[in-house]
Amino acid sequence: MAYAALVSLAQTLKQVQVEDCVQVLFGGTKEHESLHENIMRLVKFLEEFPEEHAPAVRPLEEATRDAAYELEDHIERYVTLSDKFLHESTDNEKNTSLITLKDTLHKHIEGVKSLIEHVGSILEVATEVKNAFTAEDSSIRSDTSSSASGSSRHEPSEQEKLVGVRNDLIQIMDRVTGYESNLQIIPIVGTGGIGKTTLARNVYSDLLIEQHFDVRHWATVSQEFRVREVLQGLLCKEGEATEHAETLIERVYKNLKNRRYLFVLDDMWHDEVWDRVRRAFPDDNNGSRIIITTRLSDVASAVDSLSPLHRMEFLNEDQSWDLLRERVYGQEHCPRQLEEVGKLIARNCKGLPLTIVVIAGLLKVNKTKDYWASVAKNINEAIATNDDKFFAILSLSYDNxxxxxxxxxxxxxxxxxxxxxxxxxxxxxxxxxxxxxxxxxxxxxxxxxxxxxxxxxxxxxxxxxxxxxxxxxxxxIHDVLRELSIKRGQDEIFFQHYKFHYTSKSNLVQVPNIQRRWIIHTSVGSYLDNIQISPTSTLVSPIRSLLYIYGHDIGILPSTPQFCLLRVLDGLKIRLKCLPDEIFDLVNLMYLALTFDYSYTSCFPARVTRLKNLETLITNDPYGYTSPYSMSSEIWKMPQLKHLVLRRGSISPILANEEFSPSFSILHNLQTLHVVDLPLTVEVILRLPNLKKLKVKYGSRKHYQTNGINNLVYLHQLQVLNFELAELPYDLPNIYSFPRNLRKLTLRGSWIPLEKMFIVNSLPNLEVLKLMENSVEGGKWEITDEFPSLKHLEMESINLNEWIVESDHFPCLERLFIRECCYLKEVPESIGDIATLQILTIKRCNSGVEESARRIQEQQQSMQNDDLKVHIVPVPSETAY
Known part of the structure; x- marks a missing residue:
């Protein structure tokens, strides 16, 4: 982890620009620049050093990591405390706290100077090591074409393709679609990484399966299951977080009654889950099915002793090689000179699909015989020295x-x-x-x-x-790979999970001062008054990130003096009753995400400007029904902001007498803005020159300026726009205009007349168009001009009854989704002639739309066009609710 520590330190050095700090800490600008140069030389050393020799320099890497961490701690602590010193050193210079503060600052200065010398000595050793290996191995060079250090720009690979388990797929499909009318439980059992989830996902996503069942749902149970969350996931809409499990069971049962359903309960570790939720599943003798995947045979047997287990076996040598070759080369042939060593690697993976897939990821980046031979050797050595052969093989994926x-x-x-x-x-x-x-x-x-x-x-x-x-x-991430990342993360002093369980009393928790990042797990109802660091180091605290996982009404926030160097505070998963003032003392924050009750905070405090490093600010209301709060107009004094996401929050407008005040900045760095009731004035728009993503919703007429939407054309860098009107304004604009660079446009409640949709057609770069509820007005949409770049089109709950279109109007369309358009008579036959179309999905529309979609499917199949997939999800029966 030396590389990450060095890169972080380099960025910290660049941020220290105050002349006094540079002079005191480093001795001057020249010395400051020299330190930064040495850090980057160490970064380059790590980038260029060959991985096959990496074990020889592991001690050097650890020493580099520790030095970088400690040096960064001293620098950031000094900068933070010196700012505090300037605020507190007023008249009383002999104040005891100020004297202590001076002493602490001096210790940090001495620590920085000592560590600068240490970094220099580490660089000398690294240079000697590099020269030694360069003399005997010419492979150390920065421009190696087969090196794994370059990042791929390819599109994400397909994750769910099955190789070697075709028989398993056929057997499960037969059981799912079988003629047995009563509810069938299908347990799939096998070791971690053998492909249980992939097999279930292929069944679940099959087009025939989708059309066979009225309801499908996927729930991952895992080791840290929460029955309430599993039950809520089975409902169309989530219930209240405090809703009793028995009530949820009744709601699920009613929702599923008389409907043919397919559920997958993936990765079940406890039969207790099934014991608590099984009453939620009615057996209406209509062919409903439940698939359960687990690595524990006793859990599968406990679910239903009458259901035969489907046990997945390891792949044989031929299947292993087929999977490895397919993952590395796809449909291409493997070169003959690599086939022998490739088969050896596949055989040594011992038939576990996960290890084969992960090792294939290594082989893809360097397809030379020498590299493949080194991988084969490493696998053999890993197996020989580790009892858990699969975990040892997977570790190579991290080491390489x-x-x-x-x-x-x-x-x-x-x-x-x-x-x-x-x-x-x-x-x-x-x-x-x-x-x-x-x-x-x-x-x-x-x-x-x-x-x-x-x-x-x-x-x-x-x-x-x-x-x-x-x-x-x-x-x-696969759970086995997650276990690997957790183990190595702890070893590398990268992060640590801390779990706190329910207690009826508030409590104070002490945790060791070691890791850089803390992940806090809390059970429902837990209440922590505070977290303190165990005093293993009284000088500096290494904590940079605090991320909370789960929780409800929890009064838990860091003690500011001990957590003053925090960069990341993610409290979005916990519910605070109000916005704590202590947050604004964490002046090093770059990422802040909080969920709190807006009803206690009518306006986000102006003190937010103290967070001078903050780049991402995300807020959320846990209840969603309170009135929106307003962000102070001081937000316009934070030019460093990149992402501002205020769910149900608005930005206070700049007052007329402040419009040209130099204290209000143009937010050049802001890329993402998600707010409600944004004033679409020219003055506001021009302060957002580089905005790329905008999501804005108007909750009432009074906040919407009729012609404000036309000012959006001045957002020349905008690529994604999500625009919603919750209420119909008094006067709709005569014409809509949008930024020319838009790539994705989502409209809801905009009431654009269909005859004026040529405004959208004219956007040359538009790739995604989503026309949601009340986005357009009129019953007939006749398209006369093409959408030149459109790849994805969605129409949902719009009052469209007639659609006239030719195939050449959509030269690039790949995906078409039509949902709940109950007035639409049919899908135009010309849609099937769009050469690029891959997916046509119809959900909950009338029978005319369904029949026309089936005709398109039959026509394309008769023309040997198997590329077009048609999905039809019918309207649920009236008895469903």
């Missing part, structure tokens, strides 16, 4: 990662087991953590996205859901 990806992989272990991780959140967290190396041609968000795609292509991260434009929306 390029340095810039190691911290990103370890970070996946922060999230709960089987958690669907929002890619946007993950990227923002990576950026705030500081371990991403900046690129001259890309911003850090783009670098992070590139790293995520690289991890996906290496089969270390799963894509669980894609965006409408094909990008990654949610991702995850």
């Amino acid at each position: 990662l390029p340095h810039h990806l190691k911290a990103c992989f370890l970070y996946m272990g922060i999230f709960p087991e089987d958690y669907m991780i929002p890619a946007n959140k993950l990227i923002k967290l990576w950026v705030a953590e500081g371990f991403l190396k900046p690129s001259r041609s890309e911003n850090l968000e783009e670098v992070a996205e590139e790293y995520l795609v690289d991890l996906v292509n290496r089969n270390l991260v799963l894509v669980t859901k894609k965006r409408s434009n094909g990008g990654i929306k949610f991702c995850g």
